[in-house]
Amino acid sequence: MALDMKAIRADFPILSRKVAGGKDLVYLDNAATTQKPQSVIDAMTHYYERSNANVHRAVHTLATEATEQYENARDTLAAWFGTTRDNLIFTSGTTEAINLVAWGWARSNLNAGDAIVITEMEHHADIVPWQLLAEEKGIEIRVVPIDTERDILDMDIFSASLPGSSLVCVVHTSNVLGVANPVADIIAQSHDAGAKVLIDAAQAAPHHRIDFTGMGADFVAISGHKMCGPTGIGCLLATTESIEEMEPFMSGGDMIETVTMEKSTFAKGPQKFEAGTPKIAEAIGFAAAADYLSNFDMDELHGHIRGLAMYTASEIKSVPGITVYGDHSVSEGSGVVSFLHDSVHAEDLARFMDAGGFAMRTGHHCAQPLLNAYGVTSTNRVSFYLYNTMEEAEAFVEHLRYIIGKFG
Numbered sequence: 320m321a322l323d324m325k326a327i328r329a330d331f332p333i334l335s336r337k338v339a340g341g342k343d344l345v346y347l348d349n350a351a352t353t354q355k356p357q358s359v360i361d362a363m364t365h366y367y368e369r370s371n372a373n374v375h376r377a378v379h380t381l382a383t384e385a386t387e388q389y390e391n392a393r394d395t396l397a398a399w400f401g402t403t404r405d406n407l408i409f410t411s412g413t414t415e416a417i418n419l420v421a422w423g424w425a426r427s428n429l430n431a432g433d434a435i436v437i438t439e440m441e442h443h444a445d446i447v448p449w450q451l452l453a454e455e456k457g458i459e460i461r462v463v464p465i466d467t468e469r470d471i472l473d474m475d476i477f478s479a480s481l482p483g484s485s486l487v488c489v490v491h492t493s494n495v496l497g498v499a500n501p502v503a504d505i506i507a508q509s510h511d512a513g514a515k516v517l518i519d520a521a522q523a524a525p526h527h528r529i530d531f532t533g534m535g536a537d538f539v540a541i542s543g544h545k546m547c548g549p550t551g552i553g554c555l556l557a558t559t560e561s562i563e564e565m566e567p568f569m570s571g572g573d574m575i576e577t578v579t580m581e582k583s584t585f586a587k588g589p590q591k592f593e594a595g596t597p598k599i600a601e602a603i604g605f606a607a608a609a610d611y612l613s614n615f616d617m618d619e620l621h622g623h624i625r626g627l628a629m630y631t632a633s634e635i636k637s638v639p640g641i642t643v644y645g646d647h648s649v650s651e652g653s654g655v656v657s658f659l660h661d662s663v664h665a666e667d668l669a670r671f672m673d674a675g676g677f678a679m680r681t682g683h684h685c686a687q688p689l690l691n692a693y694g695v696t697s698t699n700r701v702s703f704y705l706y707n708t709m710e711e712a713e714a715f716v717e718h719l720r721y722i723i724g725k726f727g
């Protein structure tokens with residue numbers, strides 16, 4: 320059944336906004352953050368209007384409701400991500416989830432002489448924590464380069480990097496290229512080599528149901544705000560074995576069992592890593608986002624989004640002076656199209672497009688090593704999501720042609 324684009328768009332109040340002096344908003348910065356449906360906004364408002372209280376502390380009515388709603392959100396999300404509530408730790412997003420693996424697991428389980436494998440395709444969130452940890456503990460970092468001719472990881476070097484490594488950290492889908500990595504193969508090879516695997520699924524979770532159990536990774540990091548949820552919430556999915564091996568990263572209230580002035584003992588499971596008052600409304604909103612997406616066949620959604628990216632990439636490739644990055648000939652991947660014009664500066668182009676109502680991203684996309692590999696310092700990036708239409712993609716291409724024709 321074809322997607323009812325009119326009904327989908329009506330779910331997102333912001334899409335009826337006018338910008339740039341009365342132009343229709345064409346929001347194409349979804350890889351940075353997606354818009355939120357009314358049901359997510361309502362779920363958070365409802366919590367604040369009816370049940371706002373702190374969780375896990377008091378027995379009064381509101382506190383009980385707040386705790387129930389927060390823990391129900393964990394159940395909903397665990398089911399959505401193919402795991403159990405004992406394997407889902409709430410974080411502020413992918414960045415905190417990766418830091419939790421670095422400082423909660425790797426710091427106490429790896430030592431000088433150990434090696435961590437990362438790739439040139441990573442977001443800074445999956446590079447910088449490893450550099451800091453490596454510096455502190457004398458751990459080796461092995462970097463798998465990208466083959467810029469084919470826009471994929473060099474899997475021969477990947478395989479050669481594995482022997483003797485303890486942890487492999489790979490982005491599922493690149494936020495710059497929209498390219499999806501062969502995650503099943505990466506996990507299988509890493510486990511064969513005796514390494515644990517962390518998958519950065521920030522750009523994959525908005526497109527596919529992440530089946531944590533089926534996937535077989537040890538850790539998966541996810542951001543809620545890139546999949547219709549609120550900002551400030553995400554999660555780390557971790558196997559029970561890995562959770563048992565982790566030490567607290569943040570400490571304080573809510574993560575303890577007992578505290579004396581001499582010593583503290585810690586809660587078991589996810590709570591051990593959720594110190595302080597948690598992101599209650601945000602967790603409720605994140606679960607509402609999963610509920611919203613559950614109204615759709617995710618394969619169909621992905622086909623629609625990827626179709627818009629493939630169309631846009633193939634059209635703008637023929638605009639004189641434009642280079643498109645990433646392979647858009649394959650159905651795997653995301654809704655991202657990065658490109659650069661050889662004479663109109665990326666930022667100027669983004670401003671010209673903004674004046675036409677088109678919101679697109681410019682910059683290094685927190686992936687400077689990847690951009691360095693392509694010999695550029697920034698790109699323009701459009702990224703589609705479920706509410707974008709083919710009419711919007713066509714209008715984008717037409718306006719881009721017009722701007723390049725005028726200023727190129």
Ligand SMILES: Cc1ncc(COP(=O)(O)O)c(C=O)c1O
Nearest residue numbers: 412413414442444494521522542
């Ligand atoms: C691939 C990837 N990893 C990590 C992140 C960081 O996510 P967050 O800022 O939500 O923590 C992003 C955000 O753009 C991303 O695209």
